[in-house]
Amino acid sequence: MKSNQTRFVEALTECQEALRGYCYAQLSSWPDAEEVVQATNVKLWEKEADWDRARPFLPWALGVARITILSHFRDRQRDRLVFDEDVMTIMERHLLAAAEETPDRVQALRHCMGKMADEPREILKAHYVEGWNLAAIAESVNRSVSGIKSLLFRLRRELAGCINRELRT
Numbered sequence: 001m002k003s004n005q006t007r008f009v010e011a012l013t014e015c016q017e018a019l020r021g022y023c024y025a026q027l028s029s030w031p032d033a034e035e036v037v038q039a040t041n042v043k044l045w046e047k048e049a050d051w052d053r054a055r056p057f058l059p060w061a062l063g064v065a066r067i068t069i070l071s072h073f074r075d076r077q078r079d080r081l082v083f084d085e086d087v088m089t090i091m092e093r094h095l096l097a098a099a100e101e102t103p104d105r106v107q108a109l110r111h112c113m114g115k116m117a118d119e120p121r122e123i124l125k126a127h128y129v130e131g132w133n134l135a136a137i138a139e140s141v142n143r144s145v146s147g148i149k150s151l152l153f154r155l156r157r158e159l160a161g162c163i164n165r166e167l168r169t
Helices: 004-014 016-027 030-046 057-075 085-115 118-129 134-141 145-168
Strands: none
Touching: 004 016, 004 030, 004 057, 016 030, 016 057, 016 085, 030 057, 057 085, 085 145, 118 134, 118 145, 134 145
């Protein structure tokens, strides 16, 4: 039988992508989202004893993230875009539903990326993981910018179809 701490670590690890997505959706800035995710992780560790193991971890973690985000907004009240609490509550409901699908979607994405040829996979990685712009990618593979744009559109459509097929099976 797993210890409470082991169960906590597993639950915390499994929800990281969902936490990142939730924080990014609320903050629209990767650096701010990462900062809030880290602060949320610290708070979750501090409140480990408060987690009711009879209930799902993710909603509890998102509740802690919500409080951390509100604190982040209070600390940065000078920023122009700040959602009010009602908007955050609505977003939280939608994001919670999406976050519950995240592990399956990530697994399907990995499977679909694994089936892809090397060059298209590297182009996707360069653009979406490493942040290369279209011109840099085009130059690196000796193609036109419009060709890369069309290729990325086609690859996204193919990946979406593959992911949807994987999730149905």
